[in-house]
Amino acid sequence: MCKGGGGVAGEKGIRVLCSVIGAGQWSEVEYLFPPYYTVKTDFATYALKRFLDDKGTPTDTVVIFGVESAAWAIVDKYLPEAKRKVIPEVKYQREVDDAFRTIKEALLELGPCTLVLDLTHGYRHHSFFLLLMGVYLSMLGRLELEAVYYAMLPWKEDRAEFLNLKPFLVLLDTVMNAKIFKGTMHAVGISEIRSTIEEERNDLGRRNLIREASSLYHIEGILKGLEELDTQLSVNFTPGIAKKAAEISQRTRELLPEVDKSYPYLVPFLESISSDLGALGELSQRPLWEMELEYAERCLRLGRLTSAAINLREGLVSWACHRWSGCPERKCESEGECVINGREYRERLTFALDAVARKQMVIPDEEFLQCATLYNKVSDLRNKICHGYLGHEEGVTRGRIEKKLRELLDSLRETFKGGRP
Structure with missing residues (x-):
């Protein structure tokens, strides 16, 4: 969950349990993993590791962050194999940068990994930094942030339930x-x-x-x-x-x-x-040609120029097909879609439009001639865009292409005269 692009996205690598600890001593607590699993210990990270191991999702490495004066003795007692990473207390702004670098470098040293975070024991701001860095690197695709846990211990109680914060991811x-x-x-x-x-x-x-x-x-x-x-x-x-x-x-x-x-x-x-x-x-x-023109405009606003060009061309063909093809079902108007054999009508019509525009065919219909001329302009721009402007001398600039698409969109709307042929 919470994956990003680039880096090592898609590579799970090793499974890492990462935690933070503060100073002081902790009392023994019964840690609960709903619905029934419990572990009695004074170290939440150890309880979490036991739970993960027993449910069949063991971790390969444990990494724990803390200040020099943190309760490292409890780490020695329960997880002596854990890697220790010392971070500053972060009392001042300049130490924020140091903590950022330390946590980032420690996580990146692990290579591709699946990360499980325990935010229970550390100073509040250290837990916050660790969570931010885990989310940040996962969004960049440098690791996979699988889960985030926090054991909530109510005041004067000796039972703490591990909360799974994964939904927030x-x-x-x-x-x-x-x-x-x-x-x-x-x-x-x-x-x-x-x-x-x-x-x-x-x-x-x-x-x-x-x-x-x-x-x-x-x-x-x-x-x-x-x-x-x-x-x-x-x-x-x-x-x-x-x-x-x-x-x-x-x-x-x-x-x-x-x-x-x-x-x-x-x-x-x-x-x-x-x-x-x-x-x-x-x-x-709406009728198919109106649908395609409106969608073309949405795409144009979002910079999806290829989709805009395709829908302009198809919108003009849909309108012309309804006007001249002789299709008896005319679902393009009543249901906003093309009939199964509509492709044949559209291909015959586009052949005629292209031939008239290139003066290879003469049709004594002024409206059809105007439509063919417009079709030629729309198709020419659509083809340039879809074929990557290969072989064309003109420069490829967004402003120029958007201007041409907008002009053609306005011309099509004028031709459609309110959307009904």
């Missing part, structure tokens, strides 16, 4: 992915989130928390839909994009109250995605 991932979706209309990182949700669901099932597990199952369905949507976005299947977006948005709105009760960490992400998809899904109620 899900929260961080989903915030990033929601931002990426808003900026690019690509639903990235969904498979990793689905994997984490599946693990959580299985854990809830083992604890007989059926209602919560059922809620996560429905969330997995939404995430699977987002993966399908991402495929459609990648290939510019505009009718499918609009319909899938509307479907996911509606399903998400229906599930939000239940999700809020059982797994609230995903609610902000789902609310954001639902809002964006709702606006995209509204296009499904």
